[in-house]
Amino acid sequence: xxxxxxxxxxxxxxxxxxxxxxxxxxxxxxxxxxxxxxxxxxxxxxxxxxxxxxxxxxxxxxxxxxxxxxxxxxxxxxxxxxxxxxxxxxxxxxxxxxxxxxxxxxxxxxxxxxxxxxxxxxxxxxxxxxxxxxxxxxxxxxxxxxxxxxxxxxxxxxxxxxxxxxxxxxxxxxxxxxxxxxxxxxxxxxxxxxxxxxxxxxxxxxxxxxxxxxxxxxxxxxxxxxxxxxxxxxxxxxxxxxxxxxxxxxxxxxxxxxxxxxxxxxxxxxxxxxxxxxxxxxxxxxxxxxxxxxxxxxxxxxxxxxxxxxxxxxxxxxxxxxxxxxxxxxxxxxxxxxxxxxxxxxxxxxxxxxxxxxxxxxxxxxxxxxxxxxxxxxxxxxxxxxxxxxxxxxxxxxxxxxxxxxxxxxxxxxxxxxxxxxxxxxxxxxxxxxxxxxxxxxxxxxxxxxxxxxxxxxxxxxxxxxxxxxxxxxxxxxxxxxxxxxxxxxxxxxxxxxxxxxxxxxxxxxxxxxxxxxxxxxxxxxxxxxxxxxxxxxxxxxxxxxxxxxxxxxxxxxxxxxxxxxxxxxxxxx
Amino acid sequence: xxxxxxxxxxxxxxxxxxxxxxxxxxxxxxxxxxxxxxxxxxxxxxxxxxxxxxxxxxxxxxxxxxxxxxxxxxxxxxxxxxxxxxxxxxxxxxxxxxxxxxxxxxxxxxxxxxxxxxxxxxxx
Numbered sequence: 040x041x042x043x044x045x046x047x048x049x050x051x052x053x054x055x056x057x058x059x060x061x062x063x064x065x066x067x068x069x070x071x072x073x074x075x076x077x078x079x080x081x082x083x084x085x086x087x088x089x090x091x092x093x094x095x096x097x098x099x100x101x102x103x104x105x106x107x108x109x110x111x112x113x114x115x116x117x118x119x120x121x122x123x124x125x126x127x128x129x130x131x132x133x134x135x136x137x138x139x140x141x142x143x144x145x146x147x148x149x150x151x152x153x154x155x156x157x158x159x160x161x162x163x164x165x166x167x168x169x170x171x172x173x174x175x176x177x178x179x180x181x182x183x184x185x186x187x188x189x190x191x192x193x194x195x196x197x198x199x200x201x202x203x204x205x206x207x208x209x210x211x212x213x214x215x216x217x218x219x220x221x222x223x224x225x226x227x228x229x230x231x232x233x234x235x236x237x238x239x240x241x242x243x244x245x246x247x248x249x250x251x252x253x254x255x256x257x258x259x260x261x262x263x264x265x266x267x268x269x270x271x272x273x274x275x276x277x278x279x280x281x282x283x284x285x286x287x288x289x290x291x292x293x294x295x296x297x298x299x300x301x302x303x304x305x306x307x308x309x310x311x312x313x314x315x316x317x318x319x320x321x322x323x324x325x326x327x328x329x330x331x332x333x334x335x336x337x338x339x340x341x342x343x344x345x346x347x348x349x350x351x352x353x354x355x356x357x358x359x360x361x362x363x364x365x366x367x368x369x370x371x372x373x374x375x376x377x378x379x380x381x382x383x384x385x386x387x388x389x390x391x392x393x394x395x396x397x398x399x400x401x402x403x404x405x406x407x408x409x410x411x412x413x414x415x416x417x418x419x420x421x422x423x424x425x426x427x428x429x430x431x432x433x434x435x436x437x438x439x440x441x442x443x444x445x446x447x448x449x450x451x452x453x454x455x456x457x458x459x460x461x462x463x464x465x466x467x468x469x470x471x472x473x474x475x476x477x478x479x480x481x482x483x484x485x486x487x488x489x490x491x492x493x494x495x496x497x498x499x500x501x502x503x504x505x506x507x508x509x510x511x512x513x514x515x516x517x518x519x520x521x522x523x524x525x526x527x528x529x530x531x532x533x534x535x536x537x538x539x540x541x542x543x544x545x546x547x548x549x550x551x552x553x554x555x556x557x558x559x560x561x562x563x564x565x566x567x568x569x570x571x572x573x574x575x576x577x578x579x580x581x582x583x584x585x586x587x588x589x590x591x592x593x594x595x596x597x598x599x600x601x602x603x604x605x606x607x608x609x610x611x612x613x
Numbered sequence: 614x615x616x617x618x619x620x621x622x623x624x625x626x627x628x629x630x631x632x633x634x635x636x637x638x639x640x641x642x643x644x645x646x647x648x649x650x651x652x653x654x655x656x657x658x659x660x661x662x663x664x665x666x667x668x669x670x671x672x673x674x675x676x677x678x679x680x681x682x683x684x685x686x687x688x689x690x691x692x693x694x695x696x697x698x699x700x701x702x703x704x705x706x707x708x709x710x711x712x713x714x715x716x717x718x719x720x721x722x723x724x725x726x727x728x729x730x731x732x733x734x735x736x737x
Contacts, residue, residue, distance in 0.1 A: 384669060387699050388624050391718035395630030398721035404633060427718055447702075492701055 050120055055225065056218075060167055061124035064131060065116065067163065071135075072112050075105050104141060108134070128167040132160045132176065136183065149188045154199050157184065158206045165210035170218060177207035266362035269345075272355055274299040274320055286362050288334055308333070316340075319360075330365060337369040338362050379437045386430050394423045428503075432565040435496070439572050446576050450602040451489040453479050453518045453526075460498045460516070464506075471506055474513040482520040488600035493573050494528075500566040501530040501593050509534035512590070526599040531592035537585040545583065546571040570595075616662035616733060620644045621651040621678065622697070623670050627719075631665055634721050638729040648673025655682050661692055663731065668698040668707075676707075684710060693731055 048069070050061040082101060111134045119127035136157075143153040157180035165173035180203050185195035260267055266283035268276050279294040287294065294302065303316050312331040319329070319342050328341035342360045346353040400408070401416035408416075438444040457477045468475040498516070505514045512533025519527050537545060546567050570593075574581045579597035618640035622628040625646070632642045640663065645651045648670040655678070664683065668675035675696060683689045695713040698704045704714040713727065 384699055387717055388627065392624065392626035392630065394718050395627065395721045399630065399633055402722065402725075404637065423718075492705075 050124070052124075056221070057124050059221075060128065061119050064119050064124065064128050064167055067131065067167075068112050068116050068119070071138075072109065075108050075112075079105055104138075108138060125168055128164075132164055132167070135160050135163070136179070140183065140187075145187050145191050149184050149191070149193060150196055150199075154184070154196070157199075157203065161203060161207050162210045165207075165214035166217075170211045170214035173207040173210040173214065174204070177203040264364075266364075268294065268299075268360045268362070270299060270358045270360060272357055274358070276302075277357070283362060286333070286336060286338055286364055288336075306333070330369070335366075337365045339365040375437070376443060379434060379443075382430075383434050387427065390423055390427050390430070394420060394427075397423065429565075432569060435569050436565055439569070439576075444576070446490045446493060446573075448488045448490055448600070450486045451491045451494065452486055453483055454485070456491070456494055456498060457516065457518065459495055460502065463495075463499055464502050468502075468506060468514065471509075472511065473506065473509060475502070475516070476513055477516040478518070480517070480519040483518055483526055484599075484601045486602060487526060488602045489597070490577070493577070497570050497573055497595060498528065498530070500570045501528070501595075504566050504593075505530055505532035505534065505591070508532065508591070520599065521596055524599050525596050527597070528595040529592060531590060533590040536587040536589055536591055537583070538587065539585075542583060542585065546581070615639055615641045617641050617643060617659070618663040618665065618728070619651075619654070619659065619661040620665045621648075621670065621675065622665065622667040623647060624667075627667075630721055631719075631724060634725040635663075635665070635728055637725055638732055640728065640732070647671040648675070648678060651678055652682060655686070655689075658688075660688055662733070663693040663695065663728065664689070666694060666696045666711075668696055668700070668703060679707070679710065695727075 048062050048065045050058055050065070052058045052061065078101070082098065086098070111130075115127045115130050115134065118130065139153065139156045139159075140148065142156075143151075147153045148156075161173050161176045161180060164176040181195075181200040184199060188195050260278075260280040263280065264282055266286045267278075267280045268283065269278040271277050275298050276295050279291050281291055283294055284290055289302075299316075299320065303313060308316075309332060312333070315329050315331055319340065328339055331338050331340055340360060340362055342358050344355055345357050345359055347356045397416050397419040399405075401413055401420065435444060457479065461475065461477070464475060502514060502516070509532045514530065514532045517527075517529040517531075519529065521527050571581055574595050574597070577597050579595055581593065581595045583591060583593050585591035616639075618635045620628055620631050620635070620642060622631060622644070623646050628644050628646065632644055635642050643654075643659075643661070645654050649672040651670070652673055666675045666679060666683075670678075675698075679694070679696070683692070683694060693713075694711040695715060696704065696707055696711050697715045697717060697719055699717040701716050704716050708714055715724070715727075
């Protein structure tokens with residue numbers, strides 16, 4: 040909003056110098072008009088109250104003069120506003136000169152008190168037109184006073200004329216330096232404007248980029264199937280995506296801006312699930328991801344703390360929580376373990392029956408049988424046992440994959456391990472014409488901590504593997520103490536060995552060295568894979584060394600923990 | 614008079630094999646094929662010398678029969694209890710409560726040899 044006075048004074052133009060000059064001219068015009076009106080007011084007061092009476096003719100001339108002056112001012116003002124500032128300025132200066140000439144006697148104008156008036160157009164010209172114009176008006180003013188002097192028969196006033204030119208010089212210098220200063224200021228301004236424009240554009244671009252990125256992130260967040268909630272440090276939800284709706288059975292609006300504790304409290308949850316969620320909010324103690332039953336859904340939840348790097352180090356600024364609908368997987372897992380349990384029972388039971396009947400047959404329960412029949416029964420028994428072994432391997436593998444197989448450590452005697460192994464393997468080894476030898480290093484404690492069943496499984500699988508690939512010679516088992524806090528199982532054979540290229544793969548599931556061997560040797564190639572997995576579950580390691588046609592050595596090393604046994608338990612083991 | 618062995622086993626073939634093994638060593642054998650029948654038989658005043666108990670049974674599980682009847686009734690205090698199961702872990706859990714745990718598959722010969730050792734010595 041411009042003030043009304045500014046609206047009268049300002050001239051709309053693109054050149055700032057021109058605008059400045061034209062505004063100045065308007066101010067001067069206004070001043071002149073005010074001066075004329077003051078003269079008029081003085082005249083009125085004079086005619087009313089003063090005793091001294093001016094002559095009518097004199098008053099009339101003065102009134103006419105003021106009228107002409109006003110008319111001139113209006114015309115110049117209009118020219119200044121609409122046509123040209125310079126023309127208006129020129130006209131104004133001439134008007135000013137004319138007024139000066141008419142205001143005083145020639146005598147006073149040429150040599151007296153009004154001489155100084157002629158310096159005004161010189162100064163004003165330098166500001167209003169151009170710095171150099173001051174000299175033009177010095178010439179005009181000099182000519183006027185010379186002509187006036189000549190009309191009354193006087194010699195031109197040389198000191199006054201010199202003075203005019205000195206004033207013109209001073210005006211020229213000051214106006215020029217003002218112009219220069221203004222120009223410099225404008226250059227600075229223009230530069231500033233350019234910088235501001237550039238910065239504004241950069242900022243606009245950055246904002247646009249940020250907006251695009253934000254909308255892209257929002258689009259990603261909206262379209263992913265996982266539910267995502269961002270919490271601040273007080274567990275107030277500050278952001279949530281639409282996927283949560285179906286998972287938590289709550290509209291997003293009821294999740295955002297709400298405290299998670301409050302949300303949990305208002306939801307019917309089993310105590311176990313509630314305590315898991317509280318543990319998540321208490322932090323540190325809970326696993327990176329856990330499962331929670333929420334309504335009829337199983338959700339897998341993982342929470343990650345968000346840190347901001349500050350001068351004081353890393354500051355926690357909240358938590359990003361991802362909810363995944365695990366309902367289907369949980370069902371499949373349940374089905375899988377049910378299936379495994381079913382297979383475990385339903386496959387083993389009929390095989391047990393076959394085994395039992397074959398044994399009864401071999402034992403000639405119902406009357407004497409001949410040698411071939413005994414032999415046949417023996418083959419049925421052997422094959423059934425092989426099949427049972429395979430089923431056990433498959434079930435173990437399935438259980439390990441489902442994470443169901445656990446290691447349960449209890450005191451174990453290495454001697455028992457070796458004895459039990461002999462009970463299981465002696466017959467098989469002998470049938471193939473091989474020898475099975477075993478040794479226990481005296482450094483190994485008599486009782487150690489371990490899962491007897493799983494250690495037995497490791498031994499049986501390793502020896503079975505050795506038997507499978509050894510045609511003659513010995514399978515040797517050594518239980519030993521390689522270094523402090525470790526104990527080891529070593530199974531070496533005199534078999535055909537493993538080609539070097541195959542060594543990295545021998546522990547893979549369903550893999551046997553030399554594909555064709557599978558047919559000859561039988562088996563799924565699960566034995567070694569199970570051994571490796573069991574060893575890893577016991578925090579141990581397994582290595583294999585092999586020389587072609589000389590044999591292989593499998594070495595398992597496990598953490599050695601000697602159980603702290605009281606005297607009574609010791610006696611039990613002795 | 615020979616001693617009584619009670620076989621509680623839902624699989625007919627296994628029961629048949631076990632019965633043959635036990636008869637072979639001189640036991641008198643009775644067989645029940647489900648938990649509920651076993652429960653009523655055990656409560657009827659039967660006093661077997663040996664019980665061969667399958668842990669996986671219809672209606673009432675072997676574990677329940679063991680905990681709620683066999684281990685509560687003083688009549689069975691001297692009875693030799695052998696449990697049979699395919700689940701080695703489950704079997705391990707009961708080693709303290711029973712005389713023997715046999716993990717399936719159970720060999721005919723193995724059962725025959727074990728029970729022949731458990732059989733009371735014939736009085737001269």
